[in-house]
Amino acid sequence: MEPFIRAEQFHYIENQTATLVNSRSSTNDKAVRSAMIAITQEKVIDAFHTLTEDQKQMISQIDQIKDEGDALFFLSRLKQYIIPFTKLTEQQIKNMFPKVKKLQVPDLQAIPWHTLTYLGWTDHGSKRKYIITYLDQEWTALQGEFTPSHHPGICSICHETEEVGLFTVSKHDKSTGETISRGNYICQDSERCNYNLKDKTSFLQFIDRLQM
Template sequence: MNTPFIRNHQYNLIKKQVGQLQHACNNGADPKVIEAVELSVQSKILDAFPGIHEHQKEVVEKVIHLRKTEDFQHYLQSLEPYLKEFTPVSGKQINKLFPKNKKLKTPDLNGVDYRRMSYLGWVDIATNKLFLVYHLNGQLVGVQGRFTPANKGICFLCNGIGDVALFSAITKSKPANASPDYYKAIGNYLCVNSHLCNQRITDVSTLEKFLSAVLY
């Protein structure tokens, strides 16, 4: 039985590394250069799986010695049974995360491929707010913030260049002697298209750090 263990961001990282090795092979690089790229790819992939089991290591290490385009494609396809899905959420669960938003418009969850999702994000145009839902430390959490469209830029989550917006969320924590009117907002540029962002994100540590700063 193939037990899923590869999360979306890890799969994206693998695809990115495979692409680099394939590029070196397709462009007729010197065998020693290809070998160096191969070792780098292997190292970066394994670093993305701390505490990996031996069987899991054997699965991802099959990237070694691939040289032809069809071999790379077959390798990526062979990983699909091991993709670990983002634990599905319901509209009811989402509403519980944002109890003050009585007219919250939840996203359409029909047909969502949770295997290709690191976080759930959507924009409510009516309120000009952006919402993020994520499983942090085993708990489902949600953050909302002001959504201000900007020009093309770099997303702080996936580091991709594209259409971004300034996402500003107010933190829940306050200094001990803070006045009743005190608030602190944390802002970052985020992809407008969360689906595209989920296709590119290769590391969730920045996302988890942001959520922790806002929630705790």
């Protein structure tokens, strides 16, 4: 079977699996348990637009989970079918930001590629943040100023409460001579943000707002 699970879909299944385990341990009512299992199974299947019969059968086995041991076994099987984020080289990354001199590229050996919906990192020296993702059969790259906030906030990408910062993208409009800026608060820790991301919709909306 070929990989068919995107990173954010796997994180969603992880979340639903943990919720199911906690719910099962909190009630002895068989009817309530059966309802929770059925609802959870429906949710994880609905996270996919299309599934083959084999894929659906594998995802549906979430209904067999009774404890943390079962959950770990189920998730370890699914991990084999995650569609990995394409590993990028330092030169490929630099080519995506041709106007940036002395671009500080993250440690590519330390990146958990299989967990990513996007690659993001902060260059603290220049106070800039960089984001790369693969959309519509092509690479999309964003760069902007990044100002950390002193207070936790809701990230525009993952919609979780985390340590955030203001990511601002600016572009010079040649026709008016003015600089147009757009900004959103996003997670300071991009790896954490990827883990929090359980639906790609908010991320796509974020990219669409800031592309200029």
